[in-house]
Amino acid sequence: MIIVLAKAFPKDDNAKNQIxxxxxxxIENSKLEEGNIDYNLLVDTSDDFLMFVEKWESVETLQKHMQTKHFIEFGENIGNLVSGDLEIDVFDSKKLEF
Known part of the structure; x- marks a missing residue:
C-alpha cells in the first residue's frame, strides 16, 4: 500500500476555507478511482495547516491519480491560496498484524 501525506499551508483563514x-x-472523485483505498483532509488545530492523507493500492494507481482532471484542477485552484509548495511525503507501507 502507498500512503501519501501532503501538507498545505494556507495564506490565511479565508484561503484555508477556500482550499x-x-x-x-x-476527495469525492479521488475516492471513486480504481486503486484508491482512502482519501481524506485533516485540519490541524494548532499549526494552521491542512493535511491530505491518501492510501493507494500501488505506485501506478497513484501516478494515474496525478493525471486526472480533478487532481490537476485542484492544484490550479489552490495555487494562489497557499504560502508555498505542498510538503509531500510518499511511503510504501505494509500493514502489521498484532
Whole structure:
C-alpha cells in the first residue's frame, strides 16, 4: 500500500476555507478511482495547516491519480491560496498484524 501525506499551508483563514471547499470535489472523485483505498483532509488545530492523507493500492494507481482532471484542477485552484509548495511525503507501507 502507498500512503501519501501532503501538507498545505494556507495564506490565511479565508484561503484555508477556500482550499477546504475545493478539496471536496477532489476527495469525492479521488475516492471513486480504481486503486484508491482512502482519501481524506485533516485540519490541524494548532499549526494552521491542512493535511491530505491518501492510501493507494500501488505506485501506478497513484501516478494515474496525478493525471486526472480533478487532481490537476485542484492544484490550479489552490495555487494562489497557499504560502508555498505542498510538503509531500510518499511511503510504501505494509500493514502489521498484532
Amino acid at each position: 477546504i471547499e475545493f478539496s471536496k470535489y477532489l
